[in-house]
Amino acid sequence: MIFYEISEEDKELIKLALSKLETNYDREKYNHTVGAAVRCKNGRIYSGVDCNGIHGSCAEYITIGIAVSAGERDFDTIVAVHRDHPNKLISPCGNCRQMLIEYCPDIKVILNDNENNVVKVGIKDLLPFACL
Numbered sequence: 868m869i870f871y872e873i874s875e876e877d878k879e880l881i882k883l884a885l886s887k888l889e890t891n892y893d894r895e896k897y898n899h900t901v902g903a904a905v906r907c908k909n910g911r912i913y914s915g916v917d918c919n920g921i922h923g924s925c926a927e928y929i930t931i932g933i934a935v936s937a938g939e940r941d942f943d944t945i946v947a948v949h950r951d952h953p954n955k956l957i958s959p960c961g962n963c964r965q966m967l968i969e970y971c972p973d974i975k976v977i978l979n980d981n982e983n984n985v986v987k988v989g990i991k992d993l994l995p996f997a998c999l
């Protein structure tokens with residue numbers, strides 16, 4: 868597994884995801900509890916929050932959907948955040964890992980390792996033997 872350096876841009880990406888979460892967090896219904904931000908290879912950044920419902924959608928899904936709807940196709944790095952998680956980072960669920968590897972097989976993900984160190988790794992390392 869390759870570990871990429873956490874850059875200043877990555878720290879800004881985390882801050883933006885947290886800002887999007889704080890702006891939209893629904894304290895009454897405990898809704899919109901996860902924020903995400905993605906940086907495209909062209910440097911543009913998009914962010915979003917999860918939407919709950921019978922078939923709710925994770926923040927990563929919403930964020931990639933926003934970026935794709937804006938015409939983006941090449942993604943560099945994504946991060947998802949939650950207020951109550953170590954380092955405020957949340958690991959993408961299995962469904963999001965599959966979506967990410969299909970949309971952007973070279974994307975890197977910022978998350979905690981098993982000792983809660985902040986790391987950045989490629990999506991292929993988060994979903995070995997993926998169905999593509």
Ligand SMILES: [Zn+2]
Pocket residue numbers: 925926927959960961962963964
């Ligand atoms: Zn997910």
